[in-house]
Amino acid sequence: MEVVERALKVAGSFPGSREAPKLLLSLFKEAKGLDRDKIGELVEVLYASAETEDDLNLVNEYWAS
Numbered sequence: 022m023e024v025v026e027r028a029l030k031v032a033g034s035f036p037g038s039r040e041a042p043k044l045l046l047s048l049f050k051e052a053k054g055l056d057r058d059k060i061g062e063l064v065e066v067l068y069a070s071a072e073t074e075d076d077l078n079l080v081n082e083y084w085a086s
Contacts, residue, residue: 024052025059032066036076042067042083 028048035041045067049060067080 023056024048025056028052028060028063032063032070035067035070035080036072039079042080046083 028045031038031041031044031048038044045060045063049057052060064080064084067084068077071077071080
């Protein structure tokens with residue numbers, strides 16, 4: 022399965038999957054070129070899916086710099 026397809030599944034599993042932000046970052050590091058850009062854009066899905074302050078903090082832990 023293509024890295025972007027895997028990333029879509031991971032992003033769609035949040036906030037039910039508390040591992041999603043970490044897994045998405047791992048896929049981002051694995052990707053190259055435009056795939057990397059597409060996966061980076063999926064971080065917005067994580068933020069939009071967050072239901073609580075804890076969810077937002079979890080995303081920020083891996084994606085805010």
